[in-house]
Structure formats: C-alpha cells, structure tokens
Amino acid sequence: MMTGYIVEGKSDCEKVMNVVPDAHFVILNGVSFKQKERRAIEEAISICHEVFILTDPDxxxxxxxxxxxxxxxGIQRIKIDPSRAKNSRESRCRYGVEYCSDQYLRETLPGAN
Known part of the structure; x- marks a missing residue:
C-alpha cells in the first residue's frame, strides 16, 4: 500500500512527487476544507496505509x-522546519513545502526514496 500526503497546492504536490513518486496526494488548493476535500481525505485514508498532513510552516x-x-x-502532521522551507524574494520571506530541497524531503518524509 502507498503513503498519502495532504498538501496545500499543486506546487507542493509536484515537489513531493520528486522524492515520493508513488504516493497518493490530496491537494487542498489553499486552506479550503469543505466537503470535496473531506471526501478526498476519506478516500486517501481508505486506500493508503498511512496519510500525513504536509502543510506549509506558516x-x-x-x-x-x-x-x-x-x-x-488519526492523521499526523509532518512538521517542516521553516528555515528549510524559506524563500526570500524582493525583501520578503515566504515559507512553503515547495521551497524545500529534495534532500531535506528525502530525510523528512516517510516513504521517500
């Protein structure tokens, strides 16, 4: 069985796919948590041996x-170190899973290769 990850957006999904290509993803499209997202999470719970929340450290x-x-x-959150998920641009910092290095994600995520 595969590992499931609940992520905020497509760029997070694409980043995590680099290190866990055979995972199942639930993409929230921001911080939406309505019926559509709940159904997707319940599907992930039913088909994955474990499901993790992987949201931005903000x-x-x-x-x-x-x-x-x-x-x-029953779903646990994988905490991302903000200093490893930081992007500084035009004098402002943003934090996100998509800014993590592949190496950091390999070290942090269950099921990573």
Missing part, C-alpha cells in the same frame, strides 16, 4: 492542519 498551514487533525485524529 499560520495558514497551521490552521488547516489543526482543522484536519481535529476532524481526523
């Missing part, structure tokens, strides 16, 4: 991770 990522864990207590 306030929005913390908020959506909490909502998911409150609704599905």
């Amino acid at each position: 306030e929005a990522g913390d908020m959506i991770a909490k909502k998911i864990m409150d609704t599905y207590p």
Whole structure:
C-alpha cells in the first residue's frame, strides 16, 4: 500500500512527487476544507496505509492542519522546519513545502526514496 500526503497546492504536490513518486496526494488548493476535500481525505485514508498532513510552516498551514487533525485524529502532521522551507524574494520571506530541497524531503518524509 502507498503513503498519502495532504498538501496545500499543486506546487507542493509536484515537489513531493520528486522524492515520493508513488504516493497518493490530496491537494487542498489553499486552506479550503469543505466537503470535496473531506471526501478526498476519506478516500486517501481508505486506500493508503498511512496519510500525513504536509502543510506549509506558516499560520495558514497551521490552521488547516489543526482543522484536519481535529476532524481526523488519526492523521499526523509532518512538521517542516521553516528555515528549510524559506524563500526570500524582493525583501520578503515566504515559507512553503515547495521551497524545500529534495534532500531535506528525502530525510523528512516517510516513504521517500
């Protein structure tokens, strides 16, 4: 069986696919957590041996991770080190899974090769 990851967006999914190509993904498209996302999470739970929340290390990522864990207590969040997920551009910093190095994700994610 495969590992499932709940991510915020397509770029996060594409980044994680570099190191876990055979994983199952639920893409939230931001911090949306409506019926469509709940159905996708429930499908992932039924077809994966484990499902993890992999959201950005920021306030929005913390908020959506909490909502998911409150609704599905069996799902754990993989915490990403903000210093390893940082992108500085034009005097402002952004944090996201998509900015992590492949090496860092290989070291951090279950099921990574």
